[in-house]
Amino acid sequence: MDLKIENKRVVYPFSVGIDSETGMMDDYDVHIERWLKDITKMFYDENAAIKYLNKHGNIKIYEVYEKGIPEIDGEVRFCSSITYPGKIGDEYFMTKGHFHSRPDTAELYYCIRGHGYMLMERENGDYVIEEMYPGRAVYVPGYYAHRSINIGDEPLISLPVYPGDAGHDYGTIEQKGFKHLVVDKDGKPSIIVNPYYKE
Ligand code: PAN
Numbered sequence: 001m002d003l004k005i006e007n008k009r010v011v012y013p014f015s016v017g018i019d020s021e022t023g024m025m026d027d028y029d030v031h032i033e034r035w036l037k038d039i040t041k042m043f044y045d046e047n048a049a050i051k052y053l054n055k056h057g058n059i060k061i062y063e064v065y066e067k068g069i070p071e072i073d074g075e076v077r078f079c080s081s082i083t084y085p086g087k088i089g090d091e092y093f094m095t096k097g098h099f100h101s102r103p104d105t106a107e108l109y110y111c112i113r114g115h116g117y118m119l120m121e122r123e124n125g126d127y128v129i130e131e132m133y134p135g136r137a138v139y140v141p142g143y144y145a146h147r148s149i150n151i152g153d154e155p156l157i158s159l160p161v162y163p164g165d166a167g168h169d170y171g172t173i174e175q176k177g178f179k180h181l182v183v184d185k186d187g188k189p190s191i192i193v194n195p196y197y198k199e
């Protein structure tokens with residue numbers, strides 16, 4: 001059988017290690033870091049984000065290690081996703097979140113460390129939240145935007161796995177936001193409606 005070739009690159013069988021303490025991959029092609037300065041607008045209380053920056057300086061909110069697997073039908077892409085503990089105002093640190101560019105594609109997240117929520121929300125605002133903790137797998141069906149939220153006090157580490165041709169649509173969430181947010185209320189995570197959500 002022919003090996004798949006994309007960008008003149010042959011995909012050979014491989015394996016990779018993911019450190020269960022740090023989430024670091026021992027062999028990766030892409031490393032994405034999201035720092036507060038770059039994503040202040042993702043937090044609903046942008047003033048709190050600016051205050052945080054002025055008081056404490058920049059901070060890493062989350063990062064991702066991944067292998068450069070071709071973004072084509074038939075492939076399976078995966079990464080190590082690490083969201084750090086903390087809050088901006090009363091909102092927990094979280095990933096930007098996105099729909100898939102091919103919106104019908106699903107995703108499976110396997111949680112390795114920490115305690116969090118997976119927020120899944122449809123374009124009409126319907127939402128579901130599933131808890132993430134070590135050993136727990138969360139299935140994100142197609143047509144749901146998804147975001148990992150760290151509600152604990154250690155890094156939230158997970159292994160997301162998704163179809164090669166899923167793609168990432170960040171623009172919709174950047175413009176509209178999620179309708180639902182997870183905030184700390186009296187020391188407990190609580191779901192609120194985003195006051196700035198654009199229908
Ligand atoms: C994940 C996410 C990862 C980072 O691999 O890409 O957790 O979150 P953002 O992409 O929202 O910045 C995934 O859902 N891939 O499809």
Ligand code: ZN
Nearest residue numbers: 100107146162
């Ligand atoms: Zn995804």
